[in-house]
Amino acid sequence: MRKILGLIPIIIFILIWQLVARAANSELFPSFTEVIKEAIYLTKDGILFKNFLASLFRVLIGFSLGATMGILVGTIMGFNRYINSTLSPIISIIYPIPALGWLPILMLWIGINEMLPITIVFICSFFPICYNTSYGIESVDKNYIYVAQSLGASKMMTLWKVVFPLALGNIFVGLRLEAGMAWRVIIAAEMIAIPTGIGALMMRAESLVRMDVIIVCLLVLSVMTFLFERFFLYLEKKTRPWNP
Amino acid sequence: MIDIKSLSNFILKDIDLSIKKGELFVLLGPNGAGKTTILNAITGFCDYKGNIYIDGKSIENIPIKERGIGYVFQDLYLFPHMKVYENIAFGLKINKKTYKTRVDKLIRLLNLERLVDRYPYNLSGGEKQKVALARALAIDPKIILMDEPLNKLDYNTANYIRDEFKKIQRTTGITTIYVTHDYLEARILADRIAVLKDGKIEQIGEKEDIFYYPKTGFVAKFVGINNIFEGNIIEYNNKIAKFLIKNSKIVINIKIDSDFSYRESSLLCIHPEKISLNREPKEDNHFLLSKIIYIKDRGPLLDIKVHIKELDFDIILAKAAFSLENRYVCFSSNVPYLIQTT
Numbered sequence: 001m002r003k004i005l006g007l008i009p010i011i012i013f014i015l016i017w018q019l020v021a022r023a024a025n026s027e028l029f030p031s032f033t034e035v036i037k038e039a040i041y042l043t044k045d046g047i048l049f050k051n052f053l054a055s056l057f058r059v060l061i062g063f064s065l066g067a068t069m070g071i072l073v074g075t076i077m078g079f080n081r082y083i084n085s086t087l088s089p090i091i092s093i094i095y096p097i098p099a100l101g102w103l104p105i106l107m108l109w110i111g112i113n114e115m116l117p118i119t120i121v122f123i124c125s126f127f128p129i130c131y132n133t134s135y136g137i138e139s140v141d142k143n144y145i146y147v148a149q150s151l152g153a154s155k156m157m158t159l160w161k162v163v164f165p166l167a168l169g170n171i172f173v174g175l176r177l178e179a180g181m182a183w184r185v186i187i188a189a190e191m192i193a194i195p196t197g198i199g200a201l202m203m204r205a206e207s208l209v210r211m212d213v214i215i216v217c218l219l220v221l222s223v224m225t226f227l228f229e230r231f232f233l234y235l236e237k238k239t240r241p242w243n244p
Numbered sequence: 245m246i247d248i249k250s251l252s253n254f255i256l257k258d259i260d261l262s263i264k265k266g267e268l269f270v271l272l273g274p275n276g277a278g279k280t281t282i283l284n285a286i287t288g289f290c291d292y293k294g295n296i297y298i299d300g301k302s303i304e305n306i307p308i309k310e311r312g313i314g315y316v317f318q319d320l321y322l323f324p325h326m327k328v329y330e331n332i333a334f335g336l337k338i339n340k341k342t343y344k345t346r347v348d349k350l351i352r353l354l355n356l357e358r359l360v361d362r363y364p365y366n367l368s369g370g371e372k373q374k375v376a377l378a379r380a381l382a383i384d385p386k387i388i389l390m391d392e393p394l395n396k397l398d399y400n401t402a403n404y405i406r407d408e409f410k411k412i413q414r415t416t417g418i419t420t421i422y423v424t425h426d427y428l429e430a431r432i433l434a435d436r437i438a439v440l441k442d443g444k445i446e447q448i449g450e451k452e453d454i455f456y457y458p459k460t461g462f463v464a465k466f467v468g469i470n471n472i473f474e475g476n477i478i479e480y481n482n483k484i485a486k487f488l489i490k491n492s493k494i495v496i497n498i499k500i501d502s503d504f505s506y507r508e509s510s511l512l513c514i515h516p517e518k519i520s521l522n523r524e525p526k527e528d529n530h531f532l533l534s535k536i537i538y539i540k541d542r543g544p545l546l547d548i549k550v551h552i553k554e555l556d557f558d559i560i561l562a563k564a565a566f567s568l569e570n571r572y573v574c575f576s577s578n579v580p581y582l583i584q585t586t
Contacts, residue, residue, distance in 0.1 A: 141321070143317060143319070143321045144321055144323065146287070146289050146308075146315075146317075146321075147315065147317065147321045147323075148323075148334070149308040149309050150287055150308060150309070150311075150313055150314070150315045151309075151314075151334050151335030151379070151380075151383055152309045152310075152335045152383060153309060153334070153335075154309065161334075162323060165325040166323075166324070166325060240325070241363070242324050242325045242326075242363040242364075242365065243324075
């Protein structure tokens with residue numbers, strides 16, 4: 001019932017969009033049905049799928065590397081105060097720089113190739129996930145560590161069996177937020193510097209004043225962001241069944 | 245078994261304790277007295293000066309994980325991501341290849357069979373308590389430390405778990421230090437008791453000594469002797485001393501066998517359960533009460549506060565022995581107990 005209630009505003013929004021677009025009768029304001037028709041055409045033609053795959057590949061590789069490294073470094077930082085003290089200042093300096101801020105430097109260093117968007121997504125994912133993981137590990141109640149140690153657990157066993165599972169909540173918050181952010185960043189990077197992908201398709205559509213194509217691309221972005229975030233929510237529920 | 249010498253830190257002040265093998269030793273005291281800090285020092289969770297020996301060996305250089313101490317924390321800290329079985333087996337998985345037999349034995353001992361596949365969030369307070377105890381016992385510790393483990397349980401569950409624990413402690417003979425602020429709990433469980441106040445030991449001894457012969461006013465008050473009066477002995481004849489309570493005209497007869505320097509100011513303690521209410525004056529000490537201030541119903545017992553001349557007295561009576569017609573507060577001269585304050 002609650003899900004059906006959530007659909008009502010979407011249906012009303014589409015209806016208003018359709019009516020206003022019909023009334024405006026302008027290329028700059030395509031109707032919902034025109035956008036759907038264009039989406040079907042772009043899918044059949046293979047253009048949408050090709051560009052979508054290019055973006056998806058970059059997000060998956062960049063995000064996987066960023067998340068893995070972020071969790072690894074964040075875990076070590078959270079569990080070892082000496083490493084934390086060593087790495088914290090440099091991470092605090094680099095973390096606030098927006099991922100797209102690196103684009104000009106990386107274009108000169110890496111050049112315009114597949115590595116560029118992957119590196120941007122990596123940077124976008126690594127720092128927040130590292131930060132959230134480190135915070136999550138540090139936030140675990142020290143008494144759980146005392147209990148594990150008094151029961152004979154080594155430091156590694158305490159980290160792996162007790163601290164890391166208890167920090168999963170915070171780690172997943174980082175993963176969820178950054179999974180969506182990776183899509184937003186890749187689209188922006190492709191719009192500025194990369195000739196393929198959903199972002200690049202949007203820029204080409206803009207130059208041809210194809211508002212319907214732009215909206216199709218935005219819908220793809222919206223759906224992918226939603227799906228990625230939902231995937232991590234699902235994964236969290238599966239890996240944290242103890243969390244009622 | 246456990247010898248603590250001159251233990252000091254930010255809370256503790258020069259603590260000396262010696263706990264025998266197989267003993268159930270209770271640390272009793274109010275919040276902030278340093279009870280938990282002693283447990284943390286033994287386990288290695290806090291810094292301290294002084295020495296702690298287990299079986300004659302200093303534990304200073306023994307890593308926490310090798311000390312063989314089972315610790316049941318006040319808030320239990322069951323691992324929320326592990327089911328009951330995994331929680332109990334946690335210490336064993338690390339140390340032994342075959343742990344199943346031991347875990348199964350503990351599960352049977354504590355009647356946890358139907359709970360093994362549950363996560364801690366799905367357990368009641370009493371069940372969590374039993375799992376925490378099983379987890380601490382699973383590693384076959386030399387010593388078990390329990391930090392106010394029952395204080396969040398309801399009365400009946402706490403009674404049940406306490407009895408179960410005492411049975412297990414007696415069966416296994418495991419040396420136990422049990423922390424509580426509840427003197428009734430200490431009375432039920434302890435072989436010996438140390439009463440702590442502000443990081444210092446006020447008194448240490450057999451539980452009967454603590455409850456019937458407290459050495460300080462604080463201990464007397466803490467173990468439930470509410471009738472404590474300041475004053476001094478004004479006369480001593482035939483082993484009977486007359487004690488005048490300060491700021492009153494009430495004189496209490498006290499039987500004193502040994503020599504007593506009766507000029508000194510003292511505290512007089514009268515156990516509330518050793519006072520009776522009678523229709524006629526009886527015993528060496530009897531006073532007509534002027535009014536009953538309150539009567540609290542405690543099941544088979546009554547807590548009664550009465551007013552006699554200038555003073556209030558607490559009395560604990562069996563319900564069957566109470567009648568409103570009984571107006572005389574009576575107690576034998578053997579009952580009052582003196583604590584010298586100077």
